[in-house]
Amino acid sequence: MWLSAQSIHFAGVAFALLHVLAGIVAGQPFVVVLGAIGLLLAYGLWRRSDSVRLGSIVLLTLYVLMRLILGVFAWRGAGAAVQVSNIVAILGSMYLVLALGRLGPAFASKRDMWLGVFISKYLPLLPYLFFALFPLYFMVVTSLKTDNELYDLEAVPFWITGAGFTVGNYGYLFEETPYVVWLINTLKVSICATAISVAIAILAAYALARLRFRGAETFGVAVFVTYLVPPSLLFLPLARVVDSLGLSDRTLALIVTYPTFLIPFCTWLLMGYFRTIPKEIEECAMIDGCNRIQALLRIVLPMAVPGIICAVLFGFTLSWNEFLYSLVFISTTGAKTISVGVISELIRGDIYYWGQLMAGAMVGSIPIVVAYVFFMDYYVSGLTAGAVK
Amino acid sequence: MAQVVLRDLVKKFSEEVIAVNSVNLDIQDKEFIVLVGPSGCGKTTTLRMVAGLEDISGGEIRIGDRLVNDVPPKDRNIAMVFQNYALYPHMTVFKNMAFSLKLRRTPRAEIEQRVKAAADILGIGELLDRKPKQLSGGQRQRVAVGRAIVRQPEVFLFDEPLSNLDAKLRVNMRAELIKLHDRLDATMIYVTHDQVEAMTMGDRIVVMRNGFIQQVGSPMEVYNQPQNQFVAGFIGSPPMNFLEGMLVQDNGAVQVDVKGSRLTLSADKAKQVESYVNQPVVFGIRPEDVVPVGSGDGNFSEPLTATVEVLEPLGAEIILEMSCKGENFTARMDPTLRTRMHDEIQVSFNMDRAHLFDTKTEQTVL
Numbered sequence A: 001m002w003l004s005a006q007s008i009h010f011a012g013v014a015f016a017l018l019h020v021l022a023g024i025v026a027g028q029p030f031v032v033v034l035g036a037i038g039l040l041l042a043y044g045l046w047r048r049s050d051s052v053r054l055g056s057i058v059l060l061t062l063y064v065l066m067r068l069i070l071g072v073f074a075w076r077g078a079g080a081a082v083q084v085s086n087i088v089a090i091l092g093s094m095y096l097v098l099a100l101g102r103l104g105p106a107f108a109s110k111r112d113m114w115l116g117v118f119i120s121k122y123l124p125l126l127p128y129l130f131f132a133l134f135p136l137y138f139m140v141v142t143s144l145k146t147d148n149e150l151y152d153l154e155a156v157p158f159w160i161t162g163a164g165f166t167v168g169n170y171g172y173l174f175e176e177t178p179y180v181v182w183l184i185n186t187l188k189v190s191i192c193a194t195a196i197s198v199a200i201a202i203l204a205a206y207a208l209a210r211l212r213f214r215g216a217e218t219f220g221v222a223v224f225v226t227y228l229v230p231p232s233l234l235f236l237p238l239a240r241v242v243d244s245l246g247l248s249d250r251t252l253a254l255i256v257t258y259p260t261f262l263i264p265f266c267t268w269l270l271m272g273y274f275r276t277i278p279k280e281i282e283e284c285a286m287i288d289g290c291n292r293i294q295a296l297l298r299i300v301l302p303m304a305v306p307g308i309i310c311a312v313l314f315g316f317t318l319s320w321n322e323f324l325y326s327l328v329f330i331s332t333t334g335a336k337t338i339s340v341g342v343i344s345e346l347i348r349g350d351i352y353y354w355g356q357l358m359a360g361a362m363v364g365s366i367p368i369v370v371a372y373v374f375f376m377d378y379y380v381s382g383l384t385a386g387a388v389k
Numbered sequence B: 001m002a003q004v005v006l007r008d009l010v011k012k013f014s015e016e017v018i019a020v021n022s023v024n025l026d027i028q029d030k031e032f033i034v035l036v037g038p039s040g041c042g043k044t045t046t047l048r049m050v051a052g053l054e055d056i057s058g059g060e061i062r063i064g065d066r067l068v069n070d071v072p073p074k075d076r077n078i079a080m081v082f083q084n085y086a087l088y089p090h091m092t093v094f095k096n097m098a099f100s101l102k103l104r105r106t107p108r109a110e111i112e113q114r115v116k117a118a119a120d121i122l123g124i125g126e127l128l129d130r131k132p133k134q135l136s137g138g139q140r141q142r143v144a145v146g147r148a149i150v151r152q153p154e155v156f157l158f159d160e161p162l163s164n165l166d167a168k169l170r171v172n173m174r175a176e177l178i179k180l181h182d183r184l185d186a187t188m189i190y191v192t193h194d195q196v197e198a199m200t201m202g203d204r205i206v207v208m209r210n211g212f213i214q215q216v217g218s219p220m221e222v223y224n225q226p227q228n229q230f231v232a233g234f235i236g237s238p239p240m241n242f243l244e245g246m247l248v249q250d251n252g253a254v255q256v257d258v259k260g261s262r263l264t265l266s267a268d269k270a271k272q273v274e275s276y277v278n279q280p281v282v283f284g285i286r287p288e289d290v291v292p293v294g295s296g297d298g299n300f301s302e303p304l305t306a307t308v309e310v311l312e313p314l315g316a317e318i319i320l321e322m323s324c325k326g327e328n329f330t331a332r333m334d335p336t337l338r339t340r341m342h343d344e345i346q347v348s349f350n351m352d353r354a355h356l357f358d359t360k361t362e363q364t365v366l
């Protein structure tokens, strides 16, 4: 009942009206205008024409989202009335998202199927997309601002006014800091650590998933427990180890320590994957003439490609973002990774080089995006399709 | 020459789970032998031990003249078709079939020729470039068989290869496998839980139960001379009727007393069971040996008046569920018989083909 088309229409009008009232009380014409637009949209919803309704729903959603943004970052000098209208808008958006899922099928039963699909499937995704993409957007926007713009209290933080735009932060990053060196270090460490870890994890996971030997169960659990030990406990003993190996201040220190958390993680992940591969296929290979190693290399691994890619991606991302070990084991600027380098060079005392920091984070996230895009094609599940009945 | 010999074969998964128990079996060269039995009786485990996929807890296995207990699967010169086919999903049909030859470094031209030949036998010549996921269930099954025959192994092992197919395809493939055995002249060990498959395909049948072999024999032997009540009940469809009764002697004639109805045994049979007189027995009679009174000649029991409870006309025959004095039994009769549900008809048992079993040991008495 609460989610029927009628009550949705009613709620839409009520929210918009409240809005207009809040605007009038606070003496803010802008808010009044917004509210009025909301009213119009709510009226649009009321109409029987599907295209008008669709348009209204899309606009209303966007509008509520906008209000959500402004509401969450309640902007300076806002009066109580605006705050109230913010809360109203937030509640309204939640209600709308809930309602859309219900409203979709009602549309679908009419002539336009795509409309129903759009409303019930894609529209509810918008809030998610917003939360996922907003930080990224904010990072990009900030990295493209001059310091003047950044520290201007009058400026709206969510976009750039013409004069405040610059690419200088990126220039600074590449010319004034050893960012390129950090990038190369990070790449080197992540690739090596991931390669070592996945190679070892494949063997371990295969043994634990397939071979029957005493203590296999316990060992599997132990691997998992190892993963649960927090790095913030491990780094102290590890620091001693790294030191006595004479590795401190070298990227090699990270290459040998990252596997301490990557191997348990990848092993656990791959174990699950290997278990899903029917063991008959392997047995058949062994009857066909393979020994264990051949069966692993020629049959199991090709079938486990999605699992391995998953392990590689996660391993790579974990190493790429790793902070603690990198901070503790490396102090020479030239051996640092991005995550630590950016922080140590671009935060001086209590001065934050926001623009450059954001630029550094921005560039630093590109390889991850590239890795995901590149592997996404291979990361298709269902490679075992057709193997067994 | 590839006879397969199992001696006192035992497989223990744990102290309680003994999947295969002192199995002795001599499989002749080029024989088609079928292991049959209810679910969980140890058929698959036996087969897997022959294949080398399962360790042996006791006893020995010989293939040809070689003791293979510790020989890895790849060196046993066998091929196996799994119940779920187990095709290599990332390889085309051709590569699936060529895989074992490639591992043995067979020359390219010969691989090609042998795969083509096998594909032609099975009618999958056009599918060679497809991946397993692009095949239907029946085609996958053929590929699995094809993969086994390109190897030209001495022994073929089949683990319920037809159980995933629909009824019609199953009958077709059954016939094809029989032809294949004829053509390949290899030893085949075939596992199934379907007694029809066992009867139609096997040179000999091995009936198993709880890890023990119950009986080994040709299909007709197993059907006509079951060694115990389990085999008698397992082989044959509809299954044999079992009626509990008492063996009594009356005026020199030996009779089975089932709820007051006296079933008289012929004189020569009576001699064989004299020691059981005045003891409880299980009387077994196959549905086709329950006949309307007055049909054919032979040694028939006195007429019984039975009520028809269920009537299943199958076209070539009628299956009747009947009851008489609280005992239920099944009969298989000629379709010309005119009868309806709840009718009372006079039937008698063909006593020449009757079986008697010991109530306690379930062993065959007659």
Ligand SMILES: Nc1ncnc2c1ncn2[C@@H]1O[C@H](COP(=O)(O)OP(=O)(O)OP(=O)(O)O)[C@@H](O)[C@H]1O
Pocket (backbone or CB within 6 Å): B013, B017, B018, B019, B037, B038, B039, B040, B041, B042, B043, B044, B045, B046, B193
């Ligand atoms: N890996 C295993 N660990 C423990 N017990 C097992 C294992 N495999 C089989 N068993 C047990 O051994 C017995 C025989 O199993 P098996 O698979 O040989 O039966 P089956 O005759 O092939 O039955 P089905 O017709 O259902 O395939 C069963 O009781 C089963 O529970």
Ligand SMILES: [Mg+2]
Pocket (backbone or CB within 6 Å): B043, B044, B045
């Ligand atoms: Mg089985």
